Amino acid sequence: MSRQQQESQGVVLTGYHSNAELLPKIGPRAPVSCPPVQVHEPAMPRTGHYTVQQNQNTHLADESGPSATEGGTKTSTTDPPSLLTPSAASSPRSQPSFSPKPGSSPRHSPSPKSSPRPRTPCLRSNSQDSLDELEMDDYWKEVENITSSGGGAGRGDAGGEGEVPEEEQQKTPEEGEQEEAWLTEAGLARLFDDSLAADQDQEEDSAVFLSTLTRSQAAAVERRVTTLQQTLLRRRNRQHVPDVRDIFRPPEKHEEPIELKGESENGQKDITSAETETELNVEVAFSEQALTYRDNHQRAKVTASPNSPDDKLPNFKLLRDKTGQTRIGDLSPLDMKKVRRLVLVESTALFDTAGIDLKADKAVKVKTKESGLFGVPLATLLEQDHRRAPGTKVPLILQRLINHIEEEGLDTEGLLRIPGAATRVKLLCQEFETSFYDGTFPWQQLKQHDAASLLKLFIRELPLPLLTVEYLNAFFAVNKFPTKKQQLQALNLLILLLPEANRDTLKALVEFFHRVIDHQDKNKMTLNNVSVVMAPNIFMFKGFRSKVTEQQEFSMATSIAHIVRLLIRYQNLLWTIPKFIMTQVRQQNMESNRKQYKERAVRKLLKKMTTDKPPEKAVPEESSQGFIRVQAPQFNKVSMAVQLTGELQAADVLTRFLSQDSSVAVEQEELCLYEIGGNIKERCLDGETYMKDLFELNPTAEWVIKAVHR
Secondary structure, three states: OOHHHHHHOOEEEEEEEEHHHHOOOOOOOOOOOOOOOOOOOOOOOOOEEEEEEEOOOOOOOOOOOOOEOOOOOEOOOOOOOOOOOOOOOOOHHHOOOOOOOOOOOHHHOOOOOOOOOOOOOOOOOOOOOOOOHHHHHHHHHHHHHHHHOOOOOOOOOOOOOOOOOOOOOEEOOOOOHHHHHHHHHOOOHHHOOHHHOOOHHHHHHHHHHHHOOOHHHHHHHHHHHHHHHHHHHHHHOOOOOOOHHHHOOOOOOOOOOOOOOOOOHHHOOOOOOOOOOOEEOOOOOHHHHHHHHHHHHHHHOOOOOOOOOOOOOOOOEEOOOOOOOEEOOOEOHHHHHHHHHHHHHHHHHHHHHOOOOOOOOEEOOOOOOOOOOOOOOHHHHHHHHHHHOOOOOOOHHHHHHHHHHHHOOOOOOOOOOOOOOHHHHHHHHHHHHHHOOOOOOOHHHOOHHHHHHHHHHHHHOOOOOOOOHHHHHHHHHHHHOOOHHHHHHHHHHHHHHOOHHHHHHHHHHHHHHHHHHOOHHHHOOOHHHHHHHHHHHHHOOOOOOOOOOHHHHHHHHHHHHHHHHHHHHOHHHHOEEOHHHHHHHHHHHHHHHHHHHHHHHHHHHHOOOOOOOOOOOOOOHHHHOOEEEEEOOOOOOOEEEEEOOOOOEHHHHHHHHHHHOOOOOOOHHHEEEEEEEOOEEEEEOOOOOEHHHHHHHOOOOEEEEEEOOO
16 A cells, blocks of 8 residues: 555554564674675565554645644645754655654654554566555665664764764854855855955856846845845844845846847746646746746646655656757856856746745865775765876776676666675775776676675765765755656756766766666666665765654655656756756857957957957858858868758768768767857757757857767
8 A cells, every 4th residue: 555545544654664673683893994885684585564553634735735743733845855854855745643762763663553564475566657665665675784784874873883983064054154155156246245346257247147047046046135135234234235126126228138039038938838748848947937837726726636646757858959959068168157057046946936945054074085995085086087097077986886787787686676795795895995996806706786785885985975965955855846847857957056076976877777777677676676775875875864863764765766766767858958048058158248349349449450350250151151161170171061951950960071081980979060159158069959940049150070078
């Protein structure tokens, strides 16, 4: 019986009882350089049962679905998702109504008023749509393996025996500190710091940035500025703080907003454009779509049915964009900097619109190893790897473990679920530390389950969470969005906010998980099975269990498994840059180009150097006749003219180039046609980009073929 069915019948889950207490106890681990590992006890069957009790509060849900507390007070979904607060990361309809004993796991909280419920045989579900009770059994088994092996400190524990206590990884910001940090990260520090007003470049940059914001994005900025102003006035009675009404004053009549062809205000197309439930509209800001959804549902007073299949994963697809899809890594660093600022504001606006109040923690320095493989920060690992393999984006140890598992074959039953033998994995870990970089590690002796255990150990032992301290709470809060589409949109933005090393490492992992799932007929590891096993390894960073209550841990289980499901299922959509963000980047570049031209014109007048040169880059004559000139400076055929037609795509240009230059010794997949200049700095084009449509969007761009290493 699912949790939703239990709620509708007036019952709640009170605890899970397993045979973990019958397993042999694991003695204190020796103080070795490698972190502890999971323990594999194949002889004992994995059995257990959940207990239930009658729920007296059968009127838990209102229109928005908040849960009720013991006193009948409703808990709003806007509670901050901090790990240190009782409302953390729990979905409104997934709050458990029990109080386990302190020091115990939520799986082992017997209720004196309840009797064991007979369990059906543990059959693996072939469904890719829902997380059922039997699959969540794998989650708790994984948590037990992590905890019993000493890999994660228990609730209230500071660490394993013989370990030096670590400094806190996260710190709750003081009043106003969060807003100040947010505005600074968005490049808008001048809005609260008068000392920066004299910086003309900074002021113009902020003005250009603000001019491209949508209604919801501007509201998010204004809300932070207002909150910070009030805090600063209370704190030190500051007098010369810019007034919000001056910052966000409406444009004067003579000011004309910049618009790209075919776009409306702020580059956004009409929200009412036709789209189906499974189509993702990336041309309109996600926060604007969420605002429309909220207004429509408030007027219609739509309520979610408790028995609705809201855990299904639709086959989402992006609305077709003829100017091409932009993937992470396709843009120049300068444009990616603009993307990140815009995404920070847009993600905040999206959470604001949904009524989700985020109290982000800030990372503080922790004691970490300065070398090695396990328990080393990602940045340190990549720095080590760059000395051996320049350009490495994912740690070599992780790449090699994934390759080894795949070379051994992905048909092994229980891959990722069945842990390796504890003593063997511990010895392998020590051997990795001493012989991996020397190339003397005996890979042929490494068993598949041991390699999978080492991979999970590597993720867990990162000194800081893979999803970062700053954004971990936001990932938890994704489940609070009312629709799967909005959850996906929020994840898309959060992934864009991750540091490059974290984002690339996460991508390598979810791609590997997807390949494992492709062999589910043999290895019995479906999307749900992989998600519930990997969720605690990705989310349960060091000291996690000591920071949350048992109620929180229990309610988080299904939520974080669901997030991992989304990451794996929709990875091809999540690692892309939405078109509305790209439109705003182009608008900023156009405005910057216009200001630069005005400055050049003034300098020429002052120096009396006016000439007959064109005031701005002219459209080449070939382009005006329906042709573009494609450059290829890295190859023998330096350039070629290409006629623009309605069906010509970027892939066709590459095919034509290779057919005309037989000396090129690279495959087409290793080449990319770049859009350079105009309203973009540099962009590697998607093969399905329609060149005529893109040319109309950016007529002064240059087109260059270059080799690319993906």
